[in-house]
Amino acid sequence: MKKEMVEIQQNAVQNQTAVMIEIGTNLLNQTAEQTRKLTDVEAQVLNQTTRLELQLLEHSLSTNKLERQISDQTNEITKLQEKNSFLEKKVLDMEDKHSLQLQSIKDEKDQLQVLVSRQNSIIEELEKQLVTATVNNSVLQKQQHDLMETVHNLLTMISTPNSAKNNFVAKEEQIRFKDCAEAFKSGLTTSGIYTLTVPNNAEEKKTYCDMESSGGGWTVIQRREDGKVDFHRTWKEYKMGFGDPAGEYWLGNELVSQLTNQKRYILKILLKDWEGNEAYSLYDHFYLASEELKYRIQLKGLTGTAGKISSISQPGNDFSTKDADNDKCICKCSQMLTGGWWFDACGPSNLNGMYYPLRQNTNKFNGIKWYYWKGSGYSLKATTMMIRPADF
Secondary structure, three states: OHHHHHHHHHHHHHHHHHHHHHHHHHHHHHHHHHHHHHHHHHHHHHHHHHHHHHHHHHHHHHHHHHHHHHHHHHHHHHHHHHHHHHHHHHHHHHHHHHHHHHHHHHHHHHHHHHHHHHHHHHHHHHHHHHHHHHHHHHHHHHHHHHHHHHHHHHHHHHHOHHHHHHHHHHHHHHOOEOOHHHHHHOOOOOOEEEEEEOOOOOOEEEEEEEOOHHHOOEEEEEEEOOOOOOOOOOHHHHHHOEEOOOOOEEOOHHHHHHHHOOOOEEEEEEEEOOOOOEEEEEEEEEEEOOHHHOOOEEEEEEEEOOOOOOOOOOOOOOOEEOOEOOOOOOOOHHHHHOOOEOOOOOOOEEOOOEOOOOOOOOOOOOEOEEHHHHEOOOOOOEEEEEEEEOOO
């Protein structure tokens, strides 16, 4: 019995020991499993830590690079600020200098404006005096011409008293000239108003003779200078002539046609702009056809300073007026551009156009135009057309 108890106790101890061993074994297994898991976690943590350290190193390198770039940019900014300060100082100095120069220029401008105002007043006064002197000169020239005629008549009457009346008539006939060249050759060498005789009907015609330009003897057939005479006239008026030989006038197409068909004449056209410039066109052969042929103009041999190309279109064009449209345009050039002229297709010249004063004379296509000198929209200040025999 005692032995059985001992065996039972031993079995119980063995069983308890086995249980304890099994429990210990389980605990060891669990511990080992936990240790393995911890090892894995530790490895992961180590790997993550390594990656973080690498990233941190890369970030550190990037930060250093950025710091260097920032430092470089800071240096550049400092240099630019220094340069900007220098430029600002230079600009301020230049502004001060320019302010002084601008003030000086402004003072000079004010002084010039005062001088210009004074000069304008002087010029206006001189122009008035010139107009008065021109009028007086024309009157004196007419008086001189009349006195010379009277002296010639008296000398004739004194030299032959028995036939005074006949001699007086003969002398009157002698002092009537065909053109200004004939008057010049007779000894009358002073510019002024002379009486011409129309060849076919003995009608008298007053004209201005230029006895000074280029040797003298010029019969002035047209003159524009102040716009006091209206040149937008009829065919009959342009045929017979109009205006005042002491100022602006048109001698007459009929007389010019008759003169230029008797012998060879040259034509000289004098032009003046509003800036004080002068130019001329000289044609070494000029004539007008008869009225039946519309006073067609013919010109040859151009020289001069008013353009290498003739501003009067060639071959010759017929004459047109506001009531006689003979141009080569479907429009009526004389009505559109005003004045009587040898229009082609309304260009490139019209010395009988509308007269425009200074500062109103540009972009005026119906003004006094000479295209190959001043263009199509510039209206001239003054013009003169004059003729003289080619064998003068």
